[in-house]
Amino acid sequence: MSFEDLRSDTSLGDDTTLGNAEAQVSPVPGLPEGRRAWTGKDDLSRAAAYFEITSDERLSFRVSEVIDVTTINVRDEKTEEEITTVKLVCNDRRLDGVFNVFVDEVCDSLQTETDVVNVIATSAGEWRNLLQVARSPLSESALAGLYGELRFLEALVGDVGVSAIRTWQRSNRDVHDFIGASARVEVKTSSFQNRAAVTVHGLRQLQLPVSGTLTLAVAEVQRQGEDPIDAVIGRIQDLGVPIDELRAKLAMAGYVQGMSDELEASFSLVGWRYWEITRASPVLSASALEDSVALAVSDLVYSLDLSALPAPAATFDFIRLSVELEEPA
Known part of the structure; x- marks a missing residue:
């Protein structure tokens, strides 16, 4: 017509x-x-x-x-x-x-x-x-990072239920990507070509919470894969997550449904590796430095060599991310 x-x-x-x-x-x-x-x-x-x-x-x-x-x-x-x-x-x-x-x-x-x-x-x-x-497109690395977080969210909602959406990026002030009552998770993405390191931003991303655990979850992804970001979003919606709530979280991450077509934001998930971060972990955090130094350092970005960490786990117990949330420390 x-x-x-x-x-x-x-x-x-x-x-x-x-x-x-x-x-x-x-x-x-x-x-x-x-x-x-x-x-x-x-x-x-x-x-x-x-x-x-x-x-x-x-x-x-x-x-x-x-x-x-x-x-x-x-x-x-x-x-x-x-x-x-x-x-x-x-x-x-x-x-x-x-x-x-x-x-x-x-x-x-x-x-x-x-x-x-x-x-x-x-x-x-x-x-x-x-x-x-x-109108402000994300970089390829930022899209890869978002893909990793969405794949983690997809698995989390599948195990815990739709209320688990509340554990993901509750506000722009959040220190870690996923925050439960007794566990937190920071998601990083590594490429198939570079599995050895991930980029850490600031002294707080791997800062241990006052209570509970912190897990570093590393998604190994293949770029130019067969799984568009919008397809992951669609699967999360199919699990029952309210679109308004999911859309608000995505906007906080700088993404709107439909952007993936132009940005060619398509990946494939190769696998996951998980590390429990402890006070003995060789990572930079505010608690590992003198207060005067921690306060003086800003805009810090560093590469974390994953081989310096103990052997990773291949699975994560998503039930640890209870939907009963505490205020971030």
């Missing part, structure tokens, strides 16, 4: 003429007349979606400089039906995948909600921050 814009986008003023631009789109299944939707590409080959409305309300706004929202009239060339729609278009081709996730969410809401304009406006408000996050 193709759409043809009629004459003008009246939400932008009577003098703004669009002409006879065409959009190649397909209907979204399952939506009734009055709130139908079509997705595809507009005349400039930008990712676009059209949502049918029956009200006279006119929209014209931009969401985080990424998505333009306007009310326009279109004509179905097959039926010659003229339809009033809200058009959503993505201005940044790097974020087409993120845009598609946003549109899918709007379509899902329209399965039960009848006020199309309200659904779009509400979704746009909820996604403003996410779209700002998506």
Whole structure:
């Protein structure tokens, strides 16, 4: 099915003429007349979606400089039906995948909600921050690190249940990646080409908590693998983790669903190694230094030679990460 814009986008003023631009789109299944939707590409080959409305309300706004929202009239060339729609278009081709996730969410809401304009406006408000996050892509090493954390979370939720999501990155002030009542885990990722070392940031990442244990979990991953980050996110959702809670955690990590398509964020997990960090472990931490030195050191990054640690364990008891959380020490 193709759409043809009629004459003008009246939400932008009577003098703004669009002409006879065409959009190649397909209907979204399952939506009734009055709130139908079509997705595809507009005349400039930008990712676009059209949502049918029956009200006279006119929209014209931009969401985080990424998505333009306007009310326009279109004509179905097959039926010659003229339809009033809200058009959503993505201005940044790097974020087409993120845009598609946003549109899918709007379509899902329209399965039960009848006020199309309200659904779009509400979704746009909820996604403003996410779209700002998506505009700053992560480095390959940061994506690899996120993949390792997500694979650990996937295994944790599978063993402990959906409430285990609360142990992952509870705030930007968190010292360790996973924090339970009596155990903590810091996840690091090593590549297949370099299994010997991991990068540690600062004096607190391997700092022992006041109570409980600290485990260093190292995920060995293969880059350019066959497991996209979004596929891992989908599996975690399938385990029952609420999407809003998971999405908030991902945003804190600098990631939004849909980014993996453009970033080619796909890996394969080769295996895990686990070390219990103790006071005897040869790692740098604030407690291992004089207070005056620890306070004077900032922006420290160092490479930890894993061969200097004792033999690793191949498994981890996820039950140790109780969902009954304490305040971080």
